[in-house]
Amino acid sequence: MKIDIVSVFPEYFEVMNLSLMGKAQAKGLLEIKAHNLRDWTHDVHHSVDDTPVGGGAGMVMKPEVWSECLDELLGFSQPSGSPAPSGAPVLIFPNPSAPLFTQRDATELSHADHLLFGCGRYEGYDARIPDYYRAQGVDVREYSIGDYVLNGGEVAVSVMLEAITRLMPGFMGNPDSIVEESYTGEGALLEHRQYTKPAVWRGIAVPDVLLSGDHGKVDRFRRDEALARTAEIRPDLIAALDCKALDKADRKTLMALGWEVSATHPRRLAD
Ligand code: 6GU
Secondary structure, eight states: OEEEEEESOGGGGGGGGSHHHHHHHHTTSOEEEEEEGGGGOOSTTOOOEEOOTTOOSSOEEOHHHHHHHHHHHHTOOSSSOSOOOTTOOEEEEEOTTSOBOOHHHHHHHTTOSEEEEEOOOTTOBOTHHHHHHHHTTOOEEEEBOSSSOOSSHHHHHHHHHHHHHTTSTTTSSOTHHHHTSTTOSSSOOOOOOOOOSOSEETTEEOOGGGGSOOHHHHHHHHHHHHHHHHHHHOHHHHHTSOGGGOOHHHHHHHHHTTEEOSSSSOEEOOO
């Protein structure tokens, strides 16, 4: 997978040379290139932002600099306006006011050949930039990574990239570790808790059933724990489950936790 990132702080992405991401690049599985947006400016100050039209605090990133940069990286001929060449990258803008980036998005994007990330700074980027490239036929996405505000898109891009690239075939040493994770698949639940040896540490024992060697019992214990933790921490994920996909033991567990499971989706009974 080829990944281009545009930022006014391209050095930020040097961390991509570390850890599993670095190994994936060394293996040729990933090719990450960070570009400096200021390389596409023409003025002596290399300015990339301007005051917001309509007034307000902060600065907004100018469309002209971005378009020169993106036309080039998208392979658009100059002057732009040509349709997206086939095989054009998916263009992704981090934006705190956009829909949430989820595991589903990460999975979908892990199959792409080429991603192009545009990191905004200041109060954001001119809204016409994503509109324009969408109109040119480019697959443009805008995502937020959570309900909090960051200074710029760089951190958000590194979060999205890690979530996406670890799902690429050949990236992980043990692909099974992906299958059982939280947020994967339709019936997404938070993962059960994990323990390693020793069986008793500082007077705290691991749950007996995990030492029983009975795989059926272990699976059930973990599933019940996942259901209970999810009901407590993320009841929205329980409410999104399909009741038809729940087995008898799942229903019993959820009912004991105060959920009604006879409709399409579970519903929490009033306390
Ligand atoms: Cl994608 N960008 C910024 N600046 N802040 C954020 C975010 C993105 N997602 C959550 N907060």
